Amino acid sequence: MNSSHTSDIELLAMFLVKGVAMELYLTPKPGLVDLNDCGSHHDLSLATMERSIHIIADYLDQLCRSLAAGEEFARQAAIGRRAEQAMLADLGTNTHKGYLFLSGLLLVAAWHAPSADEQSFRERIAALAGEFFAARGEQVTHGQQQRALHGAGGIVREVMNGLPALFDEAVPAYLAALEIHGHPKIASFAMLARLMQTVDDTTTLHRCGSMGLSRIRRDGRQIERLIAMGEDCEPFLHRLNREYIRMNLTMGGVADMLGLSYCYLLACGCLLGFPERHPPFERKNGHGNPSEGFSGAA
Ligand SMILES: CC(C)(COP(=O)(O)OP(=O)(O)OC[C@H]1O[C@@H](n2cnc3c(N)ncnc32)[C@H](O[C@H]2O[C@H](COP(=O)(O)OP(=O)(O)OP(=O)(O)O)[C@@H](O)[C@H]2O)[C@@H]1O)[C@@H](O)C(=O)NCCC(=O)NCCS
Numbered sequence: 145m146n147s148s149h150t151s152d153i154e155l156l157a158m159f160l161v162k163g164v165a166m167e168l169y170l171t172p173k174p175g176l177v178d179l180n181d182c183g184s185h186h187d188l189s190l191a192t193m194e195r196s197i198h199i200i201a202d203y204l205d206q207l208c209r210s211l212a213a214g215e216e217f218a219r220q221a222a223i224g225r226r227a228e229q230a231m232l233a234d235l236g237t238n239t240h241k242g243y244l245f246l247s248g249l250l251l252v253a254a255w256h257a258p259s260a261d262e263q264s265f266r267e268r269i270a271a272l273a274g275e276f277f278a279a280r281g282e283q284v285t286h287g288q289q290q291r292a293l294h295g296a297g298g299i300v301r302e303v304m305n306g307l308p309a310l311f312d313e314a315v316p317a318y319l320a321a322l323e324i325h326g327h328p329k330i331a332s333f334a335m336l337a338r339l340m341q342t343v344d345d346t347t348t349l350h351r352c353g354s355m356g357l358s359r360i361r362r363d364g365r366q367i368e369r370l371i372a373m374g375e376d377c378e379p380f381l382h383r384l385n386r387e388y389i390r391m392n393l394t395m396g397g398v399a400d401m402l403g404l405s406y407c408y409l410l411a412c413g414c415l416l417g418f419p420e421r422h423p424p425f426e427r428k429n430g431h432g433n434p435s436e437g438f439s440g441a442a
C-alpha cells in the first residue's frame with residue numbers, strides 16, 4: 145500500500161474521532177450525555193465520555209498502524225476486543241462500546257474497499273461484518289438478549305446491511321435540512337430525528353422494551369414535524385430529556401450512528417453543505433455529493 149493511502153486512512157481516523165466528539169457536544173439530546181447533563185446515564189458524565197473518546201483515538205491509531213503493516217483482519221478484531229476491555233476497565237462502564245465497533249469496521253472497510261464508489265464501500269462493510277460475526281459466534285450481551293426477545297436487529301443487522309441508517313437515513317436528512325434551513329444545528333437535529341425513527345436500538349429495548357422504542361420513534365417524528373414547520377425544536381427536546389430521565393429511557397445506538405454520520409459528513413466535506421477541504425477519498429463530481437464521494441479506494 146502506498147503512503148497516500150495510509151494518510152487517507154489516518155485522516156478518516158481523525159474524522160471518526162471528531163464525529164464522536166460532535167455527537168457528544170450536540171445539545172440537547174434526550175436521555176443522552178450532552179453539555180447540559182448526563183441524561184438517563186447515572187454512570188456517565190461529560191468528563192468520562194471525553195476520556196472514552198481518547199481511548200477511541202488511541203484504538204483507531206493502533207488500527208491504522210495494523211492496516212499499514214498489512215496485518216490481517218483477525219488482528220484488527222483483537223485490537224478492537226482489547227480496546228473494549230480497556231474502556232470497561234479504565235472507565236468502569238461501556239460508554240462507547242458500539243462506536244468502538246462501528247468506527248473500527250468503517251476504517252478497516254475503507255482500507256480494503258476495492259473502488260471509489262459508495263456501493264462497493266457499503267458492500268465491503270457488510271462483507272467484513274459477515275466475516276467478523278461468523279468468526280465470533282454468539283455472545284450473551286444486552287443486544288443479543290434483545291435480538292432474541294424482540295427479533296430486533298441492533299448493531300448486528302445494521303452492519304450486516306452496510307449501515308443503512310447512516311447512508312439512507314441520517315446523511316440525506318442532514319443535507320436536506322441544511323439546504324432548506326441553512327443551519328448545521330437544525331440539520332443536526334433533523335439527522336437525530338431521522339435516526340430516532342429508524343435505528344433498531346437495543347439499548348432502548350434493554351431499558352424500556354418495545355414501548356420505549358415506539359416512544360422514541362414517535363418523538364423523532366414530532367421533532368421532524370417541528371423542523372419542517374420552521375419551529376424551534378429545542379424546547380421540545382428539553383422536555384423530552386426530562387421525560388426520558390424519569391422513564392430511564394435512552395438511545396445509545398442512535399448516539400453512535402449520529403457520531404458515525406458526522407464522520408461521514410466531515411470526510412465528504414459536506415458538513416457545511418459545500419466542500420470544506422479535500423476529502424480523504426475521491427469525490428467524483430466535485431460537488432460534495434456524498435452518494436458519490438465516500439469510499440475507501442486508494
Ligand atoms: C458487536 C459488539 C458491539 C456487541 O454487540 P451486541 O449488540 O451483541 O452487544 P451490546 O453489549 O448490546 O452492545 C452493542 C452496542 O451497540 C450500540 N447499538 C445498539 N443498537 C444499535 C443499532 N441499532 N445500531 C448501531 N449501534 C447500536 C449500543 O452502543 C451504545 O450504547 C451503549 C450503552 O449500552 P449498554 O451499556 O448496553 O447500556 P446501558 O443501558 O447503559 O447498560 P447498563 O448500564 O444498564 O448495564 C454505549 O456504549 C453506546 O456505544 C450497544 O451497547 C461487540 O461487543 C463486539 O463484538 N466487539 C468486538 C470488538 C470490536 O469492536 N472489534 C473491532 C472490529 S474491527
Ligand SMILES: Nc1ncnc2[nH]cnc12
Binds near residue numbers: 167175177178239240
Ligand atoms: N452521548 C451519549 N450518551 C450516552 N451514551 C452514549 N453512547 C454514545 N454516545 C452517548
